[in-house]
Amino acid sequence: MINISNLSFGYKKNSNIFSDLNIKLSAGNIYGLLGKNGAGKTTLLKIIIGLLFPQKGSCEVLGFTPRKREPEYLSKIYYIPEEIYSPNIKIQRYIDLVFPFYPKFDKKKFDSFLEELEIASNKKFTELSYGQKKRVYLAFGLASNCEILILDEPTNGLDIPTKRIFRKMLASSINENNIILISTHQVSDLQNLIDPVIILDDGKIVFQQGLSDIAQKISIQLQQTKPEGDQVLYYEKVAGGYTVLTENHLGNEDDINIELLFNAVISNNNKFTELVNAEVIDEKH
Amino acid sequence: MKSTNNYLNFARLKNTLYSDLLSNIWKIVVAAEALAGILLLFFIYVGIGRMEPKLYSTVYPAIIIITGLIVTSLSFSELYTGKSYFYLTLPSSSIEKLLSKLIVVSVLYLLGINFLLIIVSIAAKGINYFLLGSQFPIFNPIHPNILNSELLYLIMLTIFQFGAVYFKKYNFLKTILLISVPTFFMIIFPAISYKLMFWEFQETGLLRLKSGYAIAPPSVDILADTIQQIVEILTFLFYSVTAPLFLMLTYLQLRESEA
Numbered sequence A: 001m002i003n004i005s006n007l008s009f010g011y012k013k014n015s016n017i018f019s020d021l022n023i024k025l026s027a028g029n030i031y032g033l034l035g036k037n038g039a040g041k042t043t044l045l046k047i048i049i050g051l052l053f054p055q056k057g058s059c060e061v062l063g064f065t066p067r068k069r070e071p072e073y074l075s076k077i078y079y080i081p082e083e084i085y086s087p088n089i090k091i092q093r094y095i096d097l098v099f100p101f102y103p104k105f106d107k108k109k110f111d112s113f114l115e116e117l118e119i120a121s122n123k124k125f126t127e128l129s130y131g132q133k134k135r136v137y138l139a140f141g142l143a144s145n146c147e148i149l150i151l152d153e154p155t156n157g158l159d160i161p162t163k164r165i166f167r168k169m170l171a172s173s174i175n176e177n178n179i180i181l182i183s184t185h186q187v188s189d190l191q192n193l194i195d196p197v198i199i200l201d202d203g204k205i206v207f208q209q210g211l212s213d214i215a216q217k218i219s220i221q222l223q224q225t226k227p228e229g230d231q232v233l234y235y236e237k238v239a240g241g242y243t244v245l246t247e248n249h250l251g252n253e254d255d256i257n258i259e260l261l262f263n264a265v266i267s268n269n270n271k272f273t274e275l276v277n278a279e280v281i282d283e284k285h
Numbered sequence B: 001m002k003s004t005n006n007y008l009n010f011a012r013l014k015n016t017l018y019s020d021l022l023s024n025i026w027k028i029v030v031a032a033e034a035l036a037g038i039l040l041l042f043f044i045y046v047g048i049g050r051m052e053p054k055l056y057s058t059v060y061p062a063i064i065i066i067t068g069l070i071v072t073s074l075s076f077s078e079l080y081t082g083k084s085y086f087y088l089t090l091p092s093s094s095i096e097k098l099l100s101k102l103i104v105v106s107v108l109y110l111l112g113i114n115f116l117l118i119i120v121s122i123a124a125k126g127i128n129y130f131l132l133g134s135q136f137p138i139f140n141p142i143h144p145n146i147l148n149s150e151l152l153y154l155i156m157l158t159i160f161q162f163g164a165v166y167f168k169k170y171n172f173l174k175t176i177l178l179i180s181v182p183t184f185f186m187i188i189f190p191a192i193s194y195k196l197m198f199w200e201f202q203e204t205g206l207l208r209l210k211s212g213y214a215i216a217p218p219s220v221d222i223l224a225d226t227i228q229q230i231v232e233i234l235t236f237l238f239y240s241v242t243a244p245l246f247l248m249l250t251y252l253q254l255r256e257s258e259a
Helices: A041-049 A091-101 A107-116 A130-143 A160-173 A211-217 A258-266 A270-284 B010-022 B025-048 B055-074 B084-089 B094-132 B144-166 B171-204 B220-255
Strands: A002-009 A018-025 A029-035 A056-061 A077-080 A148-152 A179-183 A197-201 A204-209 A218-223 A232-238 A241-247
Touching: A002 A041, A018 A041, A018 A204, A029 A041, A029 A258, A041 A056, A041 A077, A041 A148, A041 A179, A077 A130, A077 B084, A091 A107, A091 A130, A091 B010, A107 A130, A107 A160, A130 A148, A130 A160, A197 A258, A204 A211, A204 A258, A204 A270, A211 A218, A211 A270, A232 A258, A232 A270, A241 A258, A258 A270, B010 B025, B010 B094, B025 B055, B025 B094, B055 B094, B055 B144, B055 B171, B094 B144, B094 B220, B144 B171, B144 B220
Parallel strands: A029 A179, A029 A197, A077 A148, A148 A179
Antiparallel strands: A002 A018, A002 A056, A197 A204, A218 A241, A232 A241
């Protein structure tokens, strides 16, 4: 569904954010796009939707070239950025204006999401808080039934109960025909939802795997003493001891803590990288 | 895979137009009210002073053109604000987005400004008559000067629409600068050329060549005819080429806009 090959992009000449970036995303998944600040996550999302144009290489989404911004393409993809637009009109009026552009938009689903998120549609956007505005857009995005839903920091501004409802709504919205691509720093908010995980670092995809694949390779333990030895791939100090990543020899599949995984990938530990790369090579074969 | 017309679809154009109009409805209402208030005060002031300003040759055309060009300059403000992502990802084509804005700043604007001027002039007439005992004429939208100024506005708006898409800030002022600089050089260059070539003629009645010969220059009548022809050609070019050229440039610029 999303196929990016040899893509290069930079905001300034001779200063590329991406050089020869390659990525393939297929339907039926909620992808988590992770990376440090300035890694290029939002830029990549904008290239996929057609808001920024690649300088080299190709980006093909659903058989369309995003930079052409053809209406048929745009009606199949919905993007909710971190900073959202709030028109000075009532929610209901806004929905009436925008939904005709999205042929698969489900009004009943939207109303039920809005009810669940405790938002009254007769309110004006300008009367809502940032988190409430975000709820409206999330409800619209999920009710649009677009093939591709792109969310940039969707849980920012949401309160704890809303995050729970959002997770439920998100889980109910994924099917074998669509992709949800989420860029976030708040990985714990979406811990059991995002899979596979894509990690972007220094303009390159340094990790792209399903969590069950990685769980077969690594094991997570909690120990009280500082870990030492060749078998330790990565560790972090936590309350009461250390969380340690080691190679999985026992065949057990532990739940992977995405934040820990992210830190391990970003730490540039050679042994860990080799293990991950071996996994990628195995997958290709 | 691609099944719909991705260039121009009238249902999508209608939806884009609704979206453009209704999402900016309060801005339009507030701007119209502010303009109506200013005009009413001006018309009452004219009545108090029992002045007879050149309404149809100067005041009304200036109001229609300047207000319209300011509105046009603001018409693509979405491109450079926080809602650029929303505008650019709205599922309509660049042609539809351009046409929608064009309809707003041409047909709808002219209908709106004419309606506003009629209403305000009626109010001014009533106030002037009953409170001040003076006269104020009701605005006539089909006066030839008004129709001519509207035609001029329709051409000029295409230049300002290009400026609205091209410039991020101060679109109106930058577009005026964009027009003024080449116009200035177009005027100053022939003037200097004329002065350099014909200054001696103005003094002696003869045109001295480098070879040493002196010839009589072309008669003033011939020059006047030539200038008249140049003006006619430039006028024709302005009315026939400006609008399509700038509409095309605006479309290309809009298509290539990033957020």
